[in-house]
Amino acid sequence: MTTSVLESNCPNCSIEIQWTDKYPERPFCSERCKNNDFIGWANEEKKIAGNSSYEDVFSEDGE
Ligand SMILES: [Zn+2]
Numbered sequence: 001m002t003t004s005v006l007e008s009n010c011p012n013c014s015i016e017i018q019w020t021d022k023y024p025e026r027p028f029c030s031e032r033c034k035n036n037d038f039i040g041w042a043n044e045e046k047k048i049a050g051n052s053s054y055e056d057v058f059s060e061d062g063e
Helices: 031-049 053-061
Strands: 007-009 016-018
Touching: none
Parallel strands: none
Antiparallel strands: 007 016
């Protein structure tokens, strides 16, 4: 008997997951990745919203 399971990749760490109850946080592999992705997304939002802080980040690098 063959069962075809839809497979996907975690958007955060790209690990392969299966579209089953084994991965309740799908498409993420775990709750941790789910949260990580959200944090990253929130940070991107901040970067885009705070254009004025771009220079601050740049000078902090000391390049
Ligand atoms: Zn993951």
